[in-house]
Amino acid sequence: MVCLMRSVQSSMFNANSQSEAGVFRRLWRLCCQIALVQSGLRSYLEPVIRLMRPNYRAGLQSATLLSVSRQPGYLQMQLKAGRSFSGFVPGQHLDLTVELDGVLITRTFSISSSLQQFLQNRTLQLTIKVQPHSGLTQQLLARAGESLPCYVSQARGDFELEQSQSALMLAAGSGITPVHSMLSSLSRLTRPITLIYSYRGAGNLLFADSWPQLRARFPLLTIVLRDTSTEGRLTDAEFIAALGALKVKEGQSVSAGPQGATKEPMLYLCGPLAFSQYWQQQAKVLGISQIRQESFGLSQQSHGEAVPVSVTQHGRTLQFHSQGNLLQSLEQAGLAPRYGCRRGICMQCLCTKTAGQVRNELTGHVSDAGAGLVQLCISTALTKLELQLDAVSTATQDNNPCTT
Template sequence: MMASQTLKRIVAPLVDPAVYDFWAQKISPTLSWDRCLARIESRHIEARDTVSLILKPNRQFQGFQPGQHLNVTVEVNGIRLTRSYSPSDTLRSDGRIRLTVKAIPEGRVSRHLVHHSKVGDVLELGAAFGDMTLPKEAAAWLLVAAGSGITPIMSLLQTLLQKPLEQPVALIYWARTRADLCFSEDLHSLTNRDPLLKIHTVLTREDHRLADELGGRPREALFRNLIPDLERRRVYVCGPDGFVTSVRGLLEPHAALFRAESFSPAPVVTRAGAPVTVTLSKSNVSVQVPSGTPLLKALEDSGLKPAYGCRMGICNTCSCQKQTGSTTDTRNGAVQNEPGPVRLCINSANSDLTLEL
């Protein structure tokens, strides 16, 4: 491994990664000079509109910590799109990763992964990020998940259960109906494994709940009944934005520690003229500019000097990578919420932006 790394450094100036990847991928579709590619090894229907994909990454994969998420890039109709998903399994000795994905109605990536991806397809993975990870020392835990927020929580739970528990652990898992519950079998078998583990499911739209299933939205009485020792629990929560906000209000003042992650909502689009913050990630500068004004002009008015040429969308000189945020093409009004190259002279901001400048 060390020797191959050294060899790679020596030959690097002679290698064009695009050419290397082209030929290497004739041998194996996940080989790459510098990108982490992963092959879908198998698919498993986990719940309604939800699949688990077992991925085999190439050697560029840097690993992850349970509870973190990965940027996953797939090509849909010729366009590479990136979304974050959490591995739903503990670190596996065979290097495989399990991603669990729920298709959401307008989600181009999630619908592609759930309904159209096949065994053998190749995805690109980014570095893992997120700070909802497990500390070394034992603690009493309360894990709260809603919907597909179960995925990082499942990874955390399985990692905790790799050793016999020393302190109590509880999972409260919200879903709409029983058909929407992921990992039902796994959760059942886990319940019997350790007397210190308690798992509660809460179904909000199920007509006929079973004896051990609860109902309703998050509320103080429910948490107090299930977790009388809330004050000593560390709480991790993952779910939709609104859910996380309400759980935060109920638990954060009482718990020993509170950390939460919500699915990133669509960029907040403001009305034209309202100020937005544009962050230039390479120069480490942030400026306030009016939304609705072509970015090139707006940045220049803030005293910055981005490269430009024709100022009419022809020459591509002012093009740069948009990392986050929503923009509008000022020529035709088309809105673009995806990361990707933008020409500053013919795009205006709809939301806060991060540009690779």
């Protein structure tokens, strides 16, 4: 009997030890996962801070949405930046995050207003092309006049104007927005600049009131407004002619004053990806080595191509294409995945990946193609992906580290 009791006690002790060890391993793994994806102390403390400041988001600067107006095809947003926003260099861009029905939607836009406007009243203007299938622009249109929580990142980018040399600027569509910020921020101009702005149809001409004013202020500024619906696209011959005329004007401005020796003109390109790539190639053929460009549209370097995703939840399987943040893509597809902080902190959106690769948006880490755990709110699909949104597999938790 004594031997039997000792045997039972020994078995219970071993079972309890194994259970405690299992709990400890899970807690330790969770702590490691959190530590690996947080960018700072504020991210850890965000859930607590939001109890006192509901609109607080770690790493984001709060902003006040003052107004949203529309012209055909575009929205003009006026924002007042919070005290933590440190300013910008004309030509830079930022991330705008808007909270709509509890969902954070983030997009990147160039600042289109002048630096002087920001210095006077801390306001910024963003000029946004309306996308028929974009949830952000459609919601902003529907809720114009409402008070919406929004946030901005610090400005970034090196698409800046070098004022010590002449410049030929080619802009197309909404690619004119950073160029407008550059030119409207000028206080003086000592080198000639030629801007050729291509747009399709009179209704898509942005900043129509600004161009006559800028021409009047700066005699060395040449602005060519080209409506491609009636004039066609800029040709190679017209590009070469504009470059030649700029060089002549540069020589005249140098001979008329003490500005220094003539420098090769800088070429600035901003517009759709195909537009920028074409003119960059043409410039290299002509021997132009000084090029600054900012492009938008689908590319592997920016938003990536849409990736097929298969999701299983409650016994049902849904297939769709994801482009960008996985949590946002799932919600746009009509699913309701579990989430909490939406910033990679609380682990509420953790789910099982059975196949495919994802990138962690905070760390840049790329997962392997096998099974693992994924935080939806900070992950982007890179390859064909299979997700299980039901309860996270215990076996996966025990045997595989978090992949994002």
